[in-house]
Amino acid sequence: MLAPGAGVPVDAAPAPRGETVAQDAARLERLRAILDRITLPDGFRIDVYALVPRARHLAVAPEGTHVFVGTRGDRVWVVTDQDKDQRADTVRQFAPAVDFVIPNGVCFAPDGVLYVVEQNRVLGFAGAGTIGDAGDPPATVIVQKGELIPPSEESRNHSARVCRVGPDDRLYISLGQPYNVPPRRKLALYDKTGIGGIIRLNRDGSGREVFTRGIRNSVGHDFHPETGELWFTDNQVDRMGDDIPPGEINRQTAPGQHFGFPWYGGGAVRTHEYAADTVPEDVVMPAVETIAHAADLGMSFYTGKMFPERYRGGIFSAQHGSWNRTTPVGARVMFTAIAEDGSAETVPFAEGWLDESGSYLGRPVDVAQLPDGSLLVSDDRAGALYRIWYEGD
Numbered sequence: 001m002l003a004p005g006a007g008v009p010v011d012a013a014p015a016p017r018g019e020t021v022a023q024d025a026a027r028l029e030r031l032r033a034i035l036d037r038i039t040l041p042d043g044f045r046i047d048v049y050a051l052v053p054r055a056r057h058l059a060v061a062p063e064g065t066h067v068f069v070g071t072r073g074d075r076v077w078v079v080t081d082q083d084k085d086q087r088a089d090t091v092r093q094f095a096p097a098v099d100f101v102i103p104n105g106v107c108f109a110p111d112g113v114l115y116v117v118e119q120n121r122v123l124g125f126a127g128a129g130t131i132g133d134a135g136d137p138p139a140t141v142i143v144q145k146g147e148l149i150p151p152s153e154e155s156r157n158h159s160a161r162v163c164r165v166g167p168d169d170r171l172y173i174s175l176g177q178p179y180n181v182p183p184r185r186k187l188a189l190y191d192k193t194g195i196g197g198i199i200r201l202n203r204d205g206s207g208r209e210v211f212t213r214g215i216r217n218s219v220g221h222d223f224h225p226e227t228g229e230l231w232f233t234d235n236q237v238d239r240m241g242d243d244i245p246p247g248e249i250n251r252q253t254a255p256g257q258h259f260g261f262p263w264y265g266g267g268a269v270r271t272h273e274y275a276a277d278t279v280p281e282d283v284v285m286p287a288v289e290t291i292a293h294a295a296d297l298g299m300s301f302y303t304g305k306m307f308p309e310r311y312r313g314g315i316f317s318a319q320h321g322s323w324n325r326t327t328p329v330g331a332r333v334m335f336t337a338i339a340e341d342g343s344a345e346t347v348p349f350a351e352g353w354l355d356e357s358g359s360y361l362g363r364p365v366d367v368a369q370l371p372d373g374s375l376l377v378s379d380d381r382a383g384a385l386y387r388i389w390y391e392g393d
Helices: 025-035 184-193
Strands: 044-051 058-060 066-069 077-080 090-093 105-108 114-117 122-125 140-143 163-165 171-175 197-201 209-212 221-223 230-234 247-252 264-266 288-290 296-301 315-319 332-338 344-351 364-369 375-379 384-390
Touching: 025 044, 058 105, 058 364, 058 375, 066 105, 105 171, 114 163, 163 221, 184 209, 209 230, 221 296, 230 296, 247 296, 247 344, 288 344, 296 364, 315 344, 315 364, 315 375, 332 364
Parallel strands: 105 163
Antiparallel strands: 044 384, 058 066, 066 077, 077 090, 105 114, 114 122, 122 140, 163 171, 171 197, 197 209, 221 230, 230 247, 247 288, 296 315, 315 332, 332 344, 364 375, 375 384
């Protein structure tokens, strides 16, 4: 289900050969030495799945053989485990004829259409999950360049979009706003266009609407497998101190809900810029407050059967790690258990990428579930994907 004119390539020239990534044995061993430091609950193990430069957000094809990896550069990678030995056979550039700009957001529809959300464009690739020797499918424009956000609002800050196809078969896209705290003159424009929120649209690009308001920069969202409710992470305001404001994991129960930014900088902490203003009515407070400045990014509900029962229906998420805190925190994978009443608690699941001196040995970005129920974790500092699996009783 693509845009009108589906099948018209973005670039009709013959497709060039894309870059391939060597799975260098020495690099793999160095990363495995780092993984020896990672602590996990009993019965879990971790290993390198693939070397993938600047690996960010992940989309596992419905067929399960291919994993697509977005970046904050100009590449999308496709990682293939053809022999299904739980390690990548090949890593190569996807759709090299397309001039991508920050193609961070990748997501699949159940029918095998891959969506790539760039800084200011959305493309669709029908049949991407079954690519073979015939080459990559042509790109179809879902949202034209310059129409996802006004070009005047393009920025390197908070331009790493993420996407999901929801249970309503519509495409949900986060639009981080480009400021630490936006000026008042921008609020009306951002409210209208969905910047600082999450928009949803039909998969052909029509029917756009603002679904979520009042967020700063969400770089991870997913839908509860039973209720269909949208849950999302949100990165909160910088330069307010080491310990405030908290990061957030949010639960949205109805369209149009407002989550408090920029009046709140995170949790119930008011921003300096809007401290004297009246907060909009019916602001939804976070389901979970996380440690300040840990940079909660990608998240996925766990629906597999490999892990023990207590993990099923919960959220795995990645903390990228702080950049402006005296003592760094984060660089770990978290788990959020959700009670029947919707209350939630988040605890560390895999950690050790932050060493004793405060240096990063890796920076997790996103998590995704493989068909066997194991978990992939991307790391843009190391340029790698890791696989976590359970082999306990």
